[in-house]
Amino acid sequence: MAAPAVEFEDYSVHFGEFQALQEVSLQVPEGAYVAIVGPNGAGKSTLLKALLGLERGAMRDGPIRTSGRIRVFGCPPQEVPPGWVGYVPQVKGFDRSFPALAIEVVVSGLRQHWPFWIGREERRQAAEALEKVGALHLSNRRLGRLSGGELQRVYLARSLIRRPRLLLLDEPATGVDVVGETDLYRHLEAYRAESGATILMITHDWEAAQHHASAVLVLNRRVVGYGPPAKVLCHECLSQAFGHVGHAHQMLLGGVEVG
Amino acid sequence: MLEALQLPFMQRALLAGLLVGGLASYLGVMVVQRRLSFLGDGLAHAAFAGVALGLLLQQEPLWVAIPFAVGVSLLITWVREKSSLGDDTAIGIFFAVSVALGVLFMSLRQGFAPDAVAYLFGSILTVTPTDLGVMGLIALGVVLLAPLWRYWAYATFDRELALADRQPVMLHDYLLSALIALVVVASVKVVGIVLIAAFVVIPAATARLLSQTFAAMTLLAVLMSTLSVLPGLAAAYLLDVPAGSAIVLTQALLFALALLRR
Numbered sequence: 389m390a391a392p393a394v395e396f397e398d399y400s401v402h403f404g405e406f407q408a409l410q411e412v413s414l415q416v417p418e419g420a421y422v423a424i425v426g427p428n429g430a431g432k433s434t435l436l437k438a439l440l441g442l443e444r445g446a447m448r449d450g451p452i453r454t455s456g457r458i459r460v461f462g463c464p465p466q467e468v469p470p471g472w473v474g475y476v477p478q479v480k481g482f483d484r485s486f487p488a489l490a491i492e493v494v495v496s497g498l499r500q501h502w503p504f505w506i507g508r509e510e511r512r513q514a515a516e517a518l519e520k521v522g523a524l525h526l527s528n529r530r531l532g533r534l535s536g537g538e539l540q541r542v543y544l545a546r547s548l549i550r551r552p553r554l555l556l557l558d559e560p561a562t563g564v565d566v567v568g569e570t571d572l573y574r575h576l577e578a579y580r581a582e583s584g585a586t587i588l589m590i591t592h593d594w595e596a597a598q599h600h601a602s603a604v605l606v607l608n609r610r611v612v613g614y615g616p617p618a619k620v621l622c623h624e625c626l627s628q629a630f631g632h633v634g635h636a637h638q639m640l641l642g643g644v645e646v647g
Numbered sequence: 648m649l650e651a652l653q654l655p656f657m658q659r660a661l662l663a664g665l666l667v668g669g670l671a672s673y674l675g676v677m678v679v680q681r682r683l684s685f686l687g688d689g690l691a692h693a694a695f696a697g698v699a700l701g702l703l704l705q706q707e708p709l710w711v712a713i714p715f716a717v718g719v720s721l722l723i724t725w726v727r728e729k730s731s732l733g734d735d736t737a738i739g740i741f742f743a744v745s746v747a748l749g750v751l752f753m754s755l756r757q758g759f760a761p762d763a764v765a766y767l768f769g770s771i772l773t774v775t776p777t778d779l780g781v782m783g784l785i786a787l788g789v790v791l792l793a794p795l796w797r798y799w800a801y802a803t804f805d806r807e808l809a810l811a812d813r814q815p816v817m818l819h820d821y822l823l824s825a826l827i828a829l830v831v832v833a834s835v836k837v838v839g840i841v842l843i844a845a846f847v848v849i850p851a852a853t854a855r856l857l858s859q860t861f862a863a864m865t866l867l868a869v870l871m872s873t874l875s876v877l878p879g880l881a882a883a884y885l886l887d888v889p890a891g892s893a894i895v896l897t898q899a900l901l902f903a904l905a906l907l908r909r
Contacts, residue, residue, distance in 0.1 A: 440811045466813065481805040486680055487858045488804060500812040502800035504862045530859060 391462045393418040393586035399456035408434045410610040421587045423597035426607035432590045436556050441465035474547030478558035484532035490542045491527045497546035517545040536563020557589040663774040666782045667834040668872035671846035676865045679851040680803050687844035689738040690831040693719035695840045696745040698766045699752035712832045720828035769839030771890040782833050838891035849898040856905040
């Protein structure tokens with residue numbers, strides 16, 4: 389049996405006294421599309437960053453303790469070959485005054501460092517990546533002048549340019565308009581169909597999770613539910629994770645009305 | 648002015664100005680873009696404490712100031728990495744401690760210290776061949792480390808992305824801080840503790856106003872800085888004004904022109 393793309397085994401994270409993740413255990417097979425849902429502060433971003441080996445390096449406040457095991461394609465995250473993992477962060481950490489063109493951001497994903505100069509072949513690859521996400525027209529636009537949705541497309545192009553085997557997306561639809569959101573999920577599904585890549589996507593959109601994902605992980609510092617959307621996106625699971633499932637919020641999940 | 652450039656001390660002054668300007672502005676783009684503009688000032692005052700200690704110990708001040716300022720720069724970086732304090736707070740603490748130490752060392756020294764005052768305001772026209780040699784060595788080091796620009800720029804753009812791509816961001820942070828400290832110390836004798844921060848900040852800020860890319864910003868900052876040296880020296884020679892001030896005011900003029908152009 390092929391090794392899972394992602395594997396957590398009793399994985400816990402403490403930031404000082406605060407426990408961000410509690411004994412998370414799950415396996416994600418290659419080619420799966422997993423939507424990660426949960427309330428704010430559930431550890432969703434922490435989980436994603438753990439797959440990048442980021443939790444140690446990114447935190448500046450207090451000691452970090454981790455226990456348990458993570459494997460990405462059978463390796464510890466820090467040993468995964470470059471380019472195997474693509475990442476779109478939720479919060480774009482750049483200063484809007486940083487002088488950069490969209491194409492430079494995309495090429496940085498290819499080179500894994502900042503370009504001083506971009507050659508013809510790299511320019512072609514970047515243009516191709518931007519075109520696939522409908523953002524070719526943004527190529528020479530100043531990054532600080534892009535809208536939220538345009539920025540998401542550029543970052544998506546950046547994450548896809550090396551054709552990663554694992555794509556990690558932290559709320560990729562944030563700031564994206566309705567049409568853009570439809571395009572986003574279309575691009576992701578097309579990429580997954582074409583490449584067989586594994587996708588882990590954090591989302592607050594349960595409908596998107598239901599329609600696009602092959603599995604849903606409901607997380608609230610620990611695994612509350614993990615499995616097919618129809619099974620996991622149920623009243624019991626969501627109530628356990630969120631405390632309730634929203635007031636006056638009607639949603640049909642597998643024919644079961646919740647609200 | 649052309650006649651003046653025949654004189655060895657003017658040639659040394661020009662070369663020193665170009666080296667200081669080029670080095671400070673090259674590193675300054677990282678400082679400005681990381682919103683650490685206060686760092687130049689902080690390290691300049693660490694250099695002040697180091698110089699004062701050197702004078703107290705009756706040693707060549709710069710040889711004491713170098714490890715002192717580099718040590719402070721590494722401490723500032725360590726505090727920024729490990730604590731939740733803002734960058735300006737971390738720098739401010741060491742700025743204040745450095746000034747306090749400098750004043751303490753000066754007070755412990757017997758008698759008036761005119762040489763200490765010279766370090767405050769610099770004396771580009773009295774640069775010695777040894778001073779140029781030290782600056783040249785530091786410039787060589789910076790040039791040899793030029794391939795790291797792409798990693799520093801990447802972490803400057805988005806630290807998390809750089810970390811996700813397995814860049815040794817923290818190591819580069821320490822290295823960059825140490826280099827900035829070296830350049831600041833090497834520059835204090837030329838332009839003074841009071842004005843060196845301007846060399847770090849103003850050309851980079853001017854370049855940012857005019858650049859579409861970070862590479863262009865880097866090149867333009869170095870160009871702006873070096874272009875301001877000759878008019879500054881000319882003003883010093885012709886109008887008998889302090890050269891460091893004249894150069895900084897030329898940089899400020901270029902900044903104002905860039906601002907008006909936008």
